[in-house]
Amino acid sequence: MVRKYTCVLLSFFFYTAYSQEILDYRFDVLGSASTGKYTPFWLTSNTNGTVPLRPNNGYVRGDLIWKHPFLNGIKLEAEADVVAAAKHTSSFWIQQLYAAVSYRNICLSVGAKERYNSMLDKDLSTGDMTYSTNARPIPEINFAFPNYTNFPFTKEYLQFKGDFALGKSFDNNYIRRTKAPDASYAVNILWHHKSLFLKWEDPTGHFPFFGILGLEHGAQWGGWTSFGGFGNNPASFKDLVRIILCESGNSEAIKGEQINVLGNHVGTYNIKIAYKDKTFQAALYKQHYFDDNSGLELANWRDGIWGGEFTFFNQPFLHKIVVEYLQTTNQSGPFHFLSYDPVLYPNARGGGGDNYYNNYVYSVGWSYFGRGLGNALLTSPEYNDDHAFGFKNNRLKSVHLGLEGKITSEFSYRTLFTGMYGWGTMNTPFLKRKDNFSSLIECTYRPKKQEGWQVALQAAFDKGNLYGDNFGCSLKISKELKTKN
Numbered sequence: 001m002v003r004k005y006t007c008v009l010l011s012f013f014f015y016t017a018y019s020q021e022i023l024d025y026r027f028d029v030l031g032s033a034s035t036g037k038y039t040p041f042w043l044t045s046n047t048n049g050t051v052p053l054r055p056n057n058g059y060v061r062g063d064l065i066w067k068h069p070f071l072n073g074i075k076l077e078a079e080a081d082v083v084a085a086a087k088h089t090s091s092f093w094i095q096q097l098y099a100a101v102s103y104r105n106i107c108l109s110v111g112a113k114e115r116y117n118s119m120l121d122k123d124l125s126t127g128d129m130t131y132s133t134n135a136r137p138i139p140e141i142n143f144a145f146p147n148y149t150n151f152p153f154t155k156e157y158l159q160f161k162g163d164f165a166l167g168k169s170f171d172n173n174y175i176r177r178t179k180a181p182d183a184s185y186a187v188n189i190l191w192h193h194k195s196l197f198l199k200w201e202d203p204t205g206h207f208p209f210f211g212i213l214g215l216e217h218g219a220q221w222g223g224w225t226s227f228g229g230f231g232n233n234p235a236s237f238k239d240l241v242r243i244i245l246c247e248s249g250n251s252e253a254i255k256g257e258q259i260n261v262l263g264n265h266v267g268t269y270n271i272k273i274a275y276k277d278k279t280f281q282a283a284l285y286k287q288h289y290f291d292d293n294s295g296l297e298l299a300n301w302r303d304g305i306w307g308g309e310f311t312f313f314n315q316p317f318l319h320k321i322v323v324e325y326l327q328t329t330n331q332s333g334p335f336h337f338l339s340y341d342p343v344l345y346p347n348a349r350g351g352g353g354d355n356y357y358n359n360y361v362y363s364v365g366w367s368y369f370g371r372g373l374g375n376a377l378l379t380s381p382e383y384n385d386d387h388a389f390g391f392k393n394n395r396l397k398s399v400h401l402g403l404e405g406k407i408t409s410e411f412s413y414r415t416l417f418t419g420m421y422g423w424g425t426m427n428t429p430f431l432k433r434k435d436n437f438s439s440l441i442e443c444t445y446r447p448k449k450q451e452g453w454q455v456a457l458q459a460a461f462d463k464g465n466l467y468g469d470n471f472g473c474s475l476k477i478s479k480e481l482k483t484k485n
Contacts, residue, residue: 001055003474009391010247013109013229016344018407019437020067020069021066021067021068022067022068022069022201022483023064023065023066023067024064024065024067024480024483025062025063025064025480025481026061026062026063026065026144026478026479026480026481026482027060027061027062027063027478027480028059028060028061028062028063028476028477028478029058029060029061029476029477029478030051030058030059030060030061030432030474030475030476030477031053031058031474031475032051032056032057032472032473032474032475033056033057033457033472033473033474034054034055034057034302034470034473035055035470035471035472036055036462036468036469036470036471037055037420037467037468037470038053038054038055038136038383038462038467038468038470039053039054039057039470039472040054040224040414040438040440040445040460040462040470040471040472041376041418041436041438041460041462041467041470042418042438042439042440043440043458043460043472043474044457044458045127045134045435046127046132046134047132047133047134048095048114048133048134048135048136048137048378049134049135049368049369049371050083050085050095051280051474051477052069052085052086052087052088052089052374053382054088055085055087055470055472057085057086057087057088058086058087058147059083059084059085059086059088060083060084060085060115060325061082061083061084061326062081062082062097063079063081063082063096064079064081064248065077065079066078066079067289067483070280071104071388072302072350073104074101074102074103074112075101075102075103076099076100077090077099077100077101077102077109077187078098078099078100079096079097079113080094080096080097081094081095081096082094082095083432086413089174089178089369089370089382090174090369093115093418094112095112095137096111096114097139098110098111098112098113098138098139099111099172100113100285103108104363105145105146105147105149106143106144107142107144107146108141108142108143108144109141109142109144109162109416110140110141110142111139111140111141112136112137112138112140113137113142113264114133114137115131115142115163116128116131116132116133117131117144117161117162117163117195117197117216117334118130118131118132118216118270119148119197119212119214119270119285120242120285120287120305120307121320121322121402123323123402123414124320124321124322124402124404124414124416125140125303125305125307125400125402126324126326126375126376126377126398126400126401127374127375127376127377128216128268128287128374128375129266129268129287129289129304129305129374130193130216130217130218130266130267130268130289130346130373130374131193131218131373131374132218132372132374132375132376134371134372134373134374134375134376134380135367135368135369135373136168136324136368136369136371138167138168138169138191138368139167139168139170139352139432140165140166140167140168140191141165141166141167142163142164142165143163143164143165144161144162144163144164145160145161145162145222146166146334147161147162147289148160148161148199149161151170151198152350154204155203156202157199157201157202157203158199158200158238159198159199160196160197160199160296161195161197162194162195162196162265163193163195164193164194165191165192165194165362166187166190166191166192166194166240167190167191167192167193168188168190168191169187169188169189169190169191169223169368170404171368171369172187172188174369175187175364176335177277178187178370178387179387179389180387180388181205182364182388183363183387183388183389183414184225184226184227184360184364184389185222185225185226185364185389185400186197186223186224186225186226186227186361186363186364187223188222188223188224189205189220189221189222189223189362189364190220190221190222190223190235190454191218191219191220191221191379192218192219192221192243192254193216193217193219193245194216194217194244195214195215195217195220195237196214196429197212197213197214197215197217198212198214198217199211199212199215200212200261208223208275208277209273209274209275209276210272210273210274210276211271211272211273212270212271212272212281213270213271214268214269214270214271214425215267215268215270216265216267217246217265217267217380218265218266218267218366218373219243219246219263219266219419220263220362220366221233221234221235221238221239221240221243221262221263221264222234222235222263223235223362225361225362225363225381226398227254227360227361227363228254229257230254230361231347233253233254233361234249234250234252234253234262239262240251242261242262242263243262243263246261246265246438247261247262248260248261248262249261249262249263254361256360256361257361260292260293261292262394264359264361264362264366265292266289266290266291266356266357266366266374266412267289267290268287268288268289268290268304269286269287269288269290270285270286270287271285271286271290272284272285273285273469274309275290275388278313279309279312279313280311280312281309281310281311281313282308282309282310282311282315283308283309283310284306284307284308285305285306285308285385286304286306286307287304287307288301288303288304289303289304289328289356291331291354291355291356291357292332292351292354293351294332294333294351294352294354295332295354296463297344298317299332299333299351299352300331300332300354300482301330301453302327302329302330303327303328303329303330303331304326304327304376305324305325305375306324306325306327307322307324308322308323308324309322309324309407315405316404316405316406317405317406318403318405319404319406320402320403320404320405321402322399322400322401322402322403323400323402324399324400324402324403325397325400326375326396326398326400326420327396327397327398328356328378328392328394328395328396328397329395329396329397329423329482331353331354331356331426332351332353332354332394333352333353334336334352334353346434351425355394355426355427356378356385356391356394357372357374357378357390357391357394358390358391358394358425358471360446363389363390364381364383364389364390364475365389365391366391367380367381367391370378370382377396377420378391378393378396379391379392379394379422379466380406385468385477387446391425392424392425392431392436393423393424393425393429393466394425395422395423395425395426395429395449396420396422396423397419397420397421398418398419398420399418399419399420400414400416400417400418400419401416401417401418402414402415402416402417403415407443409448410445410446410447410448411443411444411445411466412441412442412443412444412446413441413443413444414441414442414444415439415440415441416438416439416440416441417437417438417439418436418437418438418439419435419436419437420436420437420466421433421435421437422435422436422466431485434464434465435462435464435466436462436465436466436467437462437463437464438460438461438462438467439443439460439461439463439472440459440460441458441459441460442456442458443456443457443458444456452479452480452481452482453477453478453479454477454478454479454480455473455475455476455477455478456462456474456475456478457473457478458473458474458475458476459472459476460472460473472474
């Protein structure tokens with residue numbers, strides 16, 4: 001028996017002795033100066049909620065990552081990331097705090113972590129319509145295949161990636177202190193999301209085309225709402241199953257959720273077709289957004305993101321181009337029919353007036369700490385001067401262009417140009433159409449002799465009557481220590 005335990009201890013020692021513990025850090029200092037009412041749109045949007053909306057702001061950010069890989073592919077990871085900011089909705093907060101364990105391409109994490117699972121380009125796209133990089137990360141338990149993994153028995157032709165998560169909002173204090181006195185609100189909101197992407201590609205490289213199909217689904221549920229004096233929403237394990245399966249609520253749910261589905265559900269269908277050779281890759285894609293059953297059934301097929309990507313592998317000055325057209329004006333029609341008699345009309349379907357990102361029970365809508373979780377062009381509640389919750393501009397048409405490349409081996413650039421028209425919402429349209437043009441020019445310097453240092457200079461402006469005329473510049477200095485595996 002003693003020999004047995006001795007062998008186990010020696011095996012464990014040998015198992016861990018050759019593993020390498022890694023401790024990385026990153027430190028950022030950002031300052032921006034702006035004229036106008038707001039920080040320009042592309043300085044503050046798609047920054048994971050870190051850059052303040054009010055002009056003339058700044059932040060200091062410190063990030064510490066601990067990793068412990070083992071010989072058999074198991075890896076432990078933990079991260080603590082804090083931000084102190086001026087002129088933000090919070091002066092200090094924890095941006096990321098999580099622990100994770102992974103085995104090969106399987107990962108289980110607990111906590112708040114910045115993620116991006118979309119097929120859309122993270123830096124050049126306007127942003128995923130379900131989960132972009134526009135808001136702070138929501139703390140959650142997340143089980144994922146974060147990278148494309150070979151599907152069994154397909155000879156590496158078919159790959160998949162996806163995730164499944166349960167989370168909870170921690171913006172209760174923000175909601176209570178920013179809401180209008182008589183506004184309906186909800187707190188302690190629970191979250192669920194899942195995604196699955198399938199990729200078909202010839203592993204030999206002989207056939208130059210490949211394709212991606214994907215499904216994303218997210219939901220708000222549970223918590224407490226002041227709507228109609230209702231109080232606590234159903235939040236049992238059976239209710240969680242209803243949320244996962246998109247089923248209607250029981251008799252304890254609000255009446256509308258007994259007729260329709262429990263909770264507030266959103267999601268996207270994704271399709272991408274691409275051509276790739278040694279020097280060039282071109283892709284066309286459509287991300288179709290749905291907000292209820294009518295969207296699931298493609299009644300709003302015109303809406304969503306229609307885009308193209310063009311990558312030049314041997315042209316560093318112009319490495320990538322992204323072109324997108326975003327439309328959200330259809331919303332399955334102007335009216336929402338849910339007051340039908342299900343006995344007389346068993347096959348009737350509610351539809352129309354989808355009111356993207358808004359919900360009557362969860363009045364904060366598809367947002368976290370005032371920032372939209374989905375595409376940033378649908379105006380976030382943080383812009384509402386009257387402290388109202390919800391998205392006041394979710395019917396729009398937009399044309400967008402993003403470019404990136406390298407000027408030299410040490411200097412890179414990124415530019416964004418976005419023009420849009422906004423009509424408000426179906427229920428509360430603008431009296432007159434509003435327009436906006438926003439642009440960003442970013443130049444980043446990464447000196448070879450000072451490894452880990454980075455200096456980024458940005459200039460951006462807005463022009464129009466949606467966000468007003470704003471012009472601003474920002475400077476960010478970063479120092480990173482990243483261990484090479």
